[in-house]
């Protein structure tokens with residue numbers, strides 16, 4: 001096992017195409033989830049002008065687990081965990097006051113949700129949770 005996930009993640013960046021790298025860098029720098037049109041707007045100065053280029057880059061980055069879609073906002077965030085991959089379980093907290101989004105990881109969540117599914121005689125395959133919260137800053 002490689003115990004330096006950060007180095008790992010940076011190494012993987014080398015395999016990205018130019019457009020994927022630009023999109024990922026933009027999302028990593030952003031403090032909030034970005035919608036596709038604002039990604040496109042930000043990227044026009046880098047010569048990325050076609051929406052299709054942005055969507056293709058986003059699709060691939062999502063597949064690699066480097067970017068996640070916040071479904072309820074129809075927006076995208078960079079992954080903060082180097083272990084996410086396609087079909088990873090994902091969870092986010094979204095502050096209802098300031099819109100700040102954080103990625104959350106807790107192995108107990110899967111167990112608890114799967115227990116819930118078992119009660120319905122089914123099996124949990126994956127989850128994507130979006131929890132609406134008031135964040136620490138906004139509680140003050």
Ligand SMILES: [Zn+2]
Nearest residue numbers: 079080081084
């Ligand atoms: Zn992630």
Ligand SMILES: [Zn+2]
Nearest residue numbers: 095098135138
């Ligand atoms: Zn907040």
